[in-house]
Amino acid sequence: xxxxxxxxxxxxxxxxxxxxxxxxxxxxxxxxxxxxxxxxxxxxxxxxxxxxxxxxxxxxxxxxxxxxxxxxxxxxxxxxxxxxxxxxxxxxxxxxxxxxxxxxxxxxxxxxxxxxxxxxxxxxxxxxxxxxxxxxxxxxxxxxxxxxxxxxxxxxxxxxxxxxxxxxxxxxxxxxxxxxxxxxxxxxxxxxxxxxxxxxxxxxxxxxxxxxxxxxxxxxxxxxxxxxxxxxxxxxxxxxxxxxxxxxxxxxxxxxxxxxxxxxxxxxxxxxxxxxxxxxxxxxxxxxxxxxxxxxxxxxxxxxxxxxxxxxxxxxxxxxxxxxxxxxxxxxxxxxxxxxxxxxxxxxxxxxxxxxxxxxxxxxxxxxxxxxxxxxxxxxxxxxxxxxxxxxxxxxxxxxxxxxxxxxxxxxxxxxxxxxxxxxxxxxxxxxxxxxxxxxxxxxxxxxxxxxxxxxxxxxxxxxxxxxxxxxxxxxxxxxxxxxxxxxxxxxxxxxxxxxxxxxxxxxxxxxxxxxxxxxxxxxxxxxxxxxxxxxxxxxxxxxxxxxxxxxxxxxxxxxxxxxxxxxxxxxxxxxxxxxxxxxxxxxxxx
Amino acid sequence: xxxxxxxxxxxxxxxxxxxxxxxxxxxxxxxxxxxxxxxxxxxxxxxxxxxxxxxxxxxxxxxxxxxxxxxxxxxxxxxxxxxxxxxxxxxxxxxxxxxxxxxxxxxxxxxxxxxxxxxxxxxxxxxxxxxxxxxxxxxxxxxxxxxxxxxxxxxxxxxxx
Ligand SMILES: Nc1nc2c(ncn2[C@@H]2O[C@H](COP(=O)(O)OP(=O)(O)OP(=O)(O)O)[C@@H](O)[C@H]2O)c(=O)[nH]1
Ligand SMILES: [Mg+2]
Numbered sequence: 001x002x003x004x005x006x007x008x009x010x011x012x013x014x015x016x017x018x019x020x021x022x023x024x025x026x027x028x029x030x031x032x033x034x035x036x037x038x039x040x041x042x043x044x045x046x047x048x049x050x051x052x053x054x055x056x057x058x059x060x061x062x063x064x065x066x067x068x069x070x071x072x073x074x075x076x077x078x079x080x081x082x083x084x085x086x087x088x089x090x091x092x093x094x095x096x097x098x099x100x101x102x103x104x105x106x107x108x109x110x111x112x113x114x115x116x117x118x119x120x121x122x123x124x125x126x127x128x129x130x131x132x133x134x135x136x137x138x139x140x141x142x143x144x145x146x147x148x149x150x151x152x153x154x155x156x157x158x159x160x161x162x163x164x165x166x167x168x169x170x171x172x173x174x175x176x177x178x179x180x181x182x183x184x185x186x187x188x189x190x191x192x193x194x195x196x197x198x199x200x201x202x203x204x205x206x207x208x209x210x211x212x213x214x215x216x217x218x219x220x221x222x223x224x225x226x227x228x229x230x231x232x233x234x235x236x237x238x239x240x241x242x243x244x245x246x247x248x249x250x251x252x253x254x255x256x257x258x259x260x261x262x263x264x265x266x267x268x269x270x271x272x273x274x275x276x277x278x279x280x281x282x283x284x285x286x287x288x289x290x291x292x293x294x295x296x297x298x299x300x301x302x303x304x305x306x307x308x309x310x311x312x313x314x315x316x317x318x319x320x321x322x323x324x325x326x327x328x329x330x331x332x333x334x335x336x337x338x339x340x341x342x343x344x345x346x347x348x349x350x351x352x353x354x355x356x357x358x359x360x361x362x363x364x365x366x367x368x369x370x371x372x373x374x375x376x377x378x379x380x381x382x383x384x385x386x387x388x389x390x391x392x393x394x395x396x397x398x399x400x401x402x403x404x405x406x407x408x409x410x411x412x413x414x415x416x417x418x419x420x421x422x423x424x425x426x427x428x429x430x431x432x433x434x435x436x437x438x439x440x441x442x443x444x445x446x447x448x449x450x451x452x453x454x455x456x457x458x459x460x461x462x463x464x465x466x467x468x469x470x471x472x473x474x475x476x477x478x479x480x481x482x483x484x485x486x487x488x489x490x491x492x493x494x495x496x497x498x499x500x501x502x503x504x505x506x507x508x509x510x511x512x513x514x515x516x517x518x519x520x521x522x523x524x525x526x527x528x529x530x531x532x533x534x535x536x537x538x539x540x541x542x543x544x545x546x547x548x549x550x551x552x553x554x555x556x557x558x559x560x561x562x563x564x565x566x567x568x569x570x571x572x573x574x575x576x577x578x579x580x581x582x583x584x585x586x587x588x589x590x591x
Numbered sequence: 592x593x594x595x596x597x598x599x600x601x602x603x604x605x606x607x608x609x610x611x612x613x614x615x616x617x618x619x620x621x622x623x624x625x626x627x628x629x630x631x632x633x634x635x636x637x638x639x640x641x642x643x644x645x646x647x648x649x650x651x652x653x654x655x656x657x658x659x660x661x662x663x664x665x666x667x668x669x670x671x672x673x674x675x676x677x678x679x680x681x682x683x684x685x686x687x688x689x690x691x692x693x694x695x696x697x698x699x700x701x702x703x704x705x706x707x708x709x710x711x712x713x714x715x716x717x718x719x720x721x722x723x724x725x726x727x728x729x730x731x732x733x734x735x736x737x738x739x740x741x742x743x744x745x746x747x748x749x750x751x752x
Contacts, residue, residue: 068630100627108625
């Protein structure tokens with residue numbers, strides 16, 4: 001019995017009806033009085049113990065739950081009662097400190113973890129709402145800022161001003177990327193991302209991603225290689241926007257961490273998943289590589305291989321975490337391989353559906369200018385900056401713009417005369433864009449564009465529900481606006497179009513080439529305004545050397561004329577050539 | 592002296608132990624130490640002209656792993672359903688527990704307690720969701736002490752009627 005006492009047990013024998021006799025010495029923790037007075041808990045345990053003593057079945061002992069109460073000294077102690085089966089009816093009271101601490105540490109952990117999870121879920125919810133609101137608040141002025149910069153860059157500037165403006169533009173673009181990353185990430189976290197399911201051309205998506213990435217890669221002298229295996233189906237159904245974003249993230253990283261060599265994008269069928277549309281992508285670089293112990297964590301949020309990396313190379317560190325979620329939503333997985341010093345390869349798989357028949361070849365709409373001159377446009381926006389911006393975007397397009405400041409005025413104005421296009425800001429005083437859309441829609445079938453700062457899918461749904469033709473998210477790029485207008489207004493006369501056949505393999509790059517020339521028109525005009533003939537000569541020289549190669553002989557001719565007239569300082573001839581170029585670019589139709 | 596057993600039930604972490612502690616010892620601890628099994632305290636009170644010893648059985652809160660052991664309510668005169676006003680789920684849990692207890696032990700007097708009233712600006716529990724049940728309801732803060740004694744004494748009074 002002394003052994004049991006030493007182990008923390010008090011032993012009682014049930015001697016008569018509800019009376020218990022202590023066997024052996026009393027442990028120091030045993031409160032005074034009868035056992036039932038000392039331990040009120042027994043009132044719920046004894047009925048079970050009686051039943052057990054009467055019919056114990058196969059068990060040798062019955063344990064009670066743990067309980068806590070004041071002991072003899074007044075301290076809180078933890079106990080357990082045990083009914084033991086046998087000749088005699090024994091009741092053990094255990095002072096179960098150790099068992100209690102063990103049980104508690106386990107349950108405590110579970111409860112704390114559960115409370116923390118709840119807390120995080122609440123914070124995430126609040127954060128997502130906050131970020132959605134912030135993105136709206138930030139994107140609206142950003143729209144105005146970046147738009148102004150774009151317009152400013154089209155005006156005559158001296159070298160110093162141009163340099164400042166470039167810094168401004170780059171910083172603005174970076175900021176917008178950061179905002180978009182954060183918004184994406186918070187949506188991913190809150191499970192608010194739904195993938196698009198539309199038909200797209202894989203080759204085109206990859207080409208676009210490469211073209212964007214190429215700007216920075218070329219600046220660092222890196223080559224970009226793109227290999228799509230011939231057995232890869234290129235017409236797919238899935239989310240091209242998200243796919244492009246993954247590729248851009250991976251290419252962006254590869255560029256960041258590579259100083260010489262090349263970046264490769266490889267696409268092949270996924271050999272692990274022999275179903276059509278299951279693809280394997282690999283983006284490789286010849287950069288600094290990733291240490292082996294970091295390979296598995298780089299896809300976690302906020303984990304660039306090293307915090308100092310973030311400082312040195314910039315970025316939010318969210319790109320890979322976002323990519324990982326997108327890949328998972330596409331039914332694939334993402335992983336990295338690397339040899340430090342020799343380069344890294346980011347792999348991912350994704351499952352798409354294969355589209356049945358190839359789409360009829362889209363019109364050559366890549367060069368973005370308003371096809372139709374003299375369109376009459378009704379623009380309603382309460383923000384003077386935004387109106388100024390749109391006016392600026394359309395200033396060379398030959399459109400006539402009537403401006404009003406709210407939805408009600410827009411509806412009134414619409415009744416006054418016929419319009420080719422209506423542009424409505426979604427949020428306006430008096431009558432908002434959605435209601436105005438409904439009223440104008442009731443009056444006619446004119447294309448209506450709603451401009452909103454909400455990138456979220458619900459905002460689009462709301463716009464289309466109101467009956468708009470398209471929904472444009474701010475900040476709106478000039479090209480997006482012009483493309484949307486072109487799409488909505490059928491080409492008026494095809495007679496003055498210049499049809500240029502372009503070889504199929506050149507098509508993906510022709511759009512970009514022509515867009516750059518369009519940019520040249522602006523630069524040429526600006527240069528002419530400040531008699532910067534050197535720039536004109538240089539641009540003319542470039543055109544001369546490249547136009548014919550793409551099948552645009554006139555560009556070569558105009559380029560050579562520009563070069564000559566610049567050398568001769570013949571401003572009248574330069575002006576004429578620039579106008580020729582503008583006209584040619586406006587009327588060109590690629591086939 | 593007359594003894595009455597009162598049980599504290601509710602989801603884990605809602606403040607059952609803290610309420611008893613505030614009532615019996617007039618102290619509050621920010622730290623969370625979860626209850627294992629049952630914690631038993633006693634407090635003598637006087638209601639009107641009558642003195643009574645309240646045996647306070649603080650039962651471990653229910654979680655995903657362990658269910659409330661209803662047999663611990665055997666012999667109870669009444670119980671206190673505790674809800675954390677900041678956690679909407681804890682009201683659902685209280686409603687579920689009430690149903691289970693009434694199902695196994697028949698009608699027993701009880702009160703509903705919305706605890707953590709000091710954090711009222713963070714409450715998720717809707718007044719309408721509470722009122723729907725028509726139960727006697729108290730708002731308490733084990734931290735600030737508000738409403739705690741009133742609540743225990745009100746239930747004690749009801750048990751002596
Ligand atoms: N702010 C505030 N915190 C409280 C209040 N009551 C309890 N808490 C805190 O809430 C946590 C949980 O309190 P407990 O009393 O241990 O909760 P319980 O219901 O006994 O939990 P279990 O024993 O696990 O079922 C602790 O951190 C307490 O400090 C209150 O009125 N206000
Ligand atoms: Mg407790």
